[in-house]
Amino acid sequence: MAITRAEVGHLARLARIDLGEEELDHFATQLDVIIGAVARVAEVAADDIPPTSHSVPLTNVLRDDEVGPCLSHEEVLAAAPAAEDGRFRVPRILDEE
């Protein structure tokens, strides 16, 4: 067993996905199979091989700090699930006293 049901529950909490009991069972079985298969990368001897994060060699891409046109308040808030006083309204962030 590469991954347990409890570990899947922990991953779901980290990823902010509220999974039901049935989903947890289902995903635990599937993730176990997938992790077992992808773990094959360990067969490759690669201790002295540098990792590749991107196929294009990247250095920092910078531009001049110039003010350009941007979206208006109204455009930005138009798609918000809830807005108030020109801001995004979100559920409480801090625990109640």
Next chain:
Amino acid sequence: MTELTRLSASEIAAAIASGEISAVEVAQVHLDRIAAVNERVHAFLHVDREGALAAARVVDAKRANGERLSSLAGVPLALKDVFVQKGVPTTCGSRILEGWRPPFDSTVVRRLRDAGVVVLGKTNMDEFAMGSSTENSAYGPTRNPWDLGRIPGGSSGGSSAAVSSYQAPLGIGTDTGGSIRQPAAVTGVVGVKPTYGGVSRYGLVAFSSSLDQAGPLARTVLDAALLHEVIAGHDPLDSTSIDAPVPPVAEGARIADVSGLRVGVVKELSGEGYQAGVEQRFREAVELLAKLGADVIEVSCPHFVYALPAYYLIAPSECSSNLARFDGMRYGLRVGDDGTRSTEEVMALTRAAGFGPEVKRRIMLGTYALSSGYYDAYYGQAQKVRTLITRDFDRAFESVDVLVSPTTPTTAFTIGERVDDPMAMYLADLCTIPANLAGNAAMSLPCGLAPEDGLPVGLQIMAPTLADERVYRVGAAVEAALRDVWGHPLLEEAPSL
């Protein structure tokens, strides 16, 4: 069916430029075709009738004014619903973005508009481009025009089905692990993943940023090349965009000559798990290349067998990070905000309701691969394998100009066949993933029908980074030779809808 919908994009553009037909007529004929067949195929999620006709009117006005028209002015196109288009619904095949209308245009959309290409609407896809069948769309699967009981490939299955069912001569897809080439292969059209960084990702909703690449789908190699030239080029809004001239792909398509070209057959991309009819058509295509004057040799890329496991660590890792933005706070779905729940609880309920099973699986897989304690063994090791796969390509391209393989191990499978078996689904990308990990250009070209099921088979042609013109050169040569053999384009053998 009106004949106009059977024309290639370059034929349509020529007819518009000469005044033989108007862009509005062309748009209307395609909108009528969509109205007639889309209910059965389900290629489009949203048809932008008014926007398409308005774009066509602009082209007609330009022509009336004597302005110079671009190579694809007035040609209709099916756009994968992963590109933001200002004011037009953009869902990425997900419930979490249902009803969202983006406030800006992606660079691809801007370039299409500047070239006078007429965007007919947004096409169906696997949710956030994760899948190989479009069955992971929250809005129901797209169907393969060759057999409505089968999948059209994925994740760009809506675009491949639209092009192969004559609802549009051109389509745009994105290819993270094969999502342009595999749908092109199983629906009998041409699909190209350009060199990574060749086409801007600005406004392309990210799945796996180091792999995602937009590219063309078309019914001819030349049409794909013309579209490639319209969308490609450096963009300061994408920091991974390559600041170099666009490879001369249309020229490559017009050269269409392989004499003296060295073609390598990848040894590792055949054998067990490959359908007999797929291997047969592939072998015939290789023999044809030799007959056309290419030097064919077998080459070994020993690390390609580890491409699939490496990909299914790297892509989910990047996805788990990219999809964190869908939190129900600034746009999109919000669930459970009843005044008592915390932000964290609302996020978790929103993401549980808004994401489908495959997206949840990949987010959790990526979260796992990036966890402390597992990072080196999984994500870190996968990145090293990525280096070895790139070295395999580099070594192969020292002795050959292009590499070839089948695009997919099998023809289109039936809807429902693999939905509960994620590993079986992932195998559809076996041959296409190496080019995503290394970033080089690759095409899928129709090379016949598998004798056992009568379904299209794709020939994959891979070229070195920034040598995209080679896949077009080889593709156009094979396309012309096969057309001589068949006496007509392969798509004409598809059942009429």
